[in-house]
Amino acid sequence: MRILLAVAALVSVVALWARQEARLKGAVFGRGPAQEAQVRELTESGELTAPSPVKVLTRDDSDWRKALKPDRYHVLREAGTERPFSGELLVEKRDGWFVCHACRLPLFKSDSKFDSHCGWPSFSEPSAFENIRTRRDLSGGMVRTEILCARCGSHLGHVFDDGPTATGLRYCVNSLSLDFNAGLAKMPPKTDTAIFAAGCFWGVEKLFYETPGVLSTTVGYTGGHTEHPSYKQVCGGNTGHAEAVEVVFDPARVTYTKLVELFFEAHDPTTLNAQGPDYGTQYRSGVFYRDQQQRKQAVEIRDKLVAKKMWSDSVVTEITPASTFWKAEDYHQKWFLTHPVTCHRPTGK
Numbered sequence: 001m002r003i004l005l006a007v008a009a010l011v012s013v014v015a016l017w018a019r020q021e022a023r024l025k026g027a028v029f030g031r032g033p034a035q036e037a038q039v040r041e042l043t044e045s046g047e048l049t050a051p052s053p054v055k056v057l058t059r060d061d062s063d064w065r066k067a068l069k070p071d072r073y074h075v076l077r078e079a080g081t082e083r084p085f086s087g088e089l090l091v092e093k094r095d096g097w098f099v100c101h102a103c104r105l106p107l108f109k110s111d112s113k114f115d116s117h118c119g120w121p122s123f124s125e126p127s128a129f130e131n132i133r134t135r136r137d138l139s140g141g142m143v144r145t146e147i148l149c150a151r152c153g154s155h156l157g158h159v160f161d162d163g164p165t166a167t168g169l170r171y172c173v174n175s176l177s178l179d180f181n182a183g184l185a186k187m188p189p190k191t192d193t194a195i196f197a198a199g200c201f202w203g204v205e206k207l208f209y210e211t212p213g214v215l216s217t218t219v220g221y222t223g224g225h226t227e228h229p230s231y232k233q234v235c236g237g238n239t240g241h242a243e244a245v246e247v248v249f250d251p252a253r254v255t256y257t258k259l260v261e262l263f264f265e266a267h268d269p270t271t272l273n274a275q276g277p278d279y280g281t282q283y284r285s286g287v288f289y290r291d292q293q294q295r296k297q298a299v300e301i302r303d304k305l306v307a308k309k310m311w312s313d314s315v316v317t318e319i320t321p322a323s324t325f326w327k328a329e330d331y332h333q334k335w336f337l338t339h340p341v342t343c344h345r346p347t348g349k
């Protein structure tokens with residue numbers, strides 16, 4: 001009896017050791033099934049959570065067969081490849097998330113999708129590196145890197161280092177491995193555009209660029225009569241254009257009215273065709289409205305500031321409909337980032 005007990009104990013110790021070995025090998029070499037993965041999930045507002053541990057999803061093969069349609073099963077569970085140019089998501093261009101068809105883990109975001117002409121949906125990077133597992137794939141006489149869902153281990157496709165994108169990578173994914181979810185996409189803000197002229201555009205751009213709620217700024221020429229004007233032509237004073245700044249902003253964060261106030265407060269609207277040391281019609285003060293609502297608001301703010309006796313002289317600011325905005329030469333864009341900008345910016349008071 002004692003011998004039997006000793007043998008049983010030895011067997012269980014050996015079994016325990018074997019299990020531990022297998023687990024270690026799995027962890028270190030990626031051969032055995034991992035028990036846990038660190039992944040990032042999607043919140044209801046379409047953002048990724050911090051990485052957190054989840055149990056790896058394991059199912060019996062028969063359950064996978066029941067859960068997946070045969071073509072999906074072949075790709076996801078047998079590392080199959082769908083026919084090139086056959087996938088529904090190849091042409092999907094909407095904003096949204098591409099999630100694992102088998103377990104819904106977010107894998108790729110629409111902004112990393114690009115047209116690789118290879119016949120399968122292609123991405124420059126995963127939305128979260130935690131959510132993708134890689135494995136060397138020597139099948140088909142090739143050496144490739146297979147990509148798998150980190151939570152359910154389903155086959156997605158391969159990653160290649162021939163991407164034309166900034167990452168240099170091309171995640172080539174079977175459409176059948178993915179589902180597209182437009183609903184969870186975090187939508188870009190609704191934007192509006194304002195155009196102002198207030199003298200030398202270098203300083204005016206800086207003012208708006210640094211204003212919270214402004215999404216982008218561009219310097220250029222507008223309000224004149226020549227097409228594709230150059231800086232030299234505009235400075236010559238014969239094009240009729242004013243140096244201006246086009247301001248794209250998020251109306252939920254900064255209103256048009258607020259931008260108009262800023263515009264009036266940051267320059268002297270009482271000096272005709274001049275601003276600080278600069279003279280000429282290209283340095284005139286102007287609001288170029290894009291709709292009647294903008295016109296109304298610009299007039300209201302001007303009148304309000306005049307009523308408050310903000311300036312002792314009359315305001316000469318033009319409030320005119322916007323016409324073509326001609327983008328200035330590249331070297332003028334964001335000039336203030338590389339040069340000290342000292343042109344004008346008087347208080348106007």
Ligand SMILES: [Zn+2]
Nearest residue numbers: 100103149152
């Ligand atoms: Zn999955």
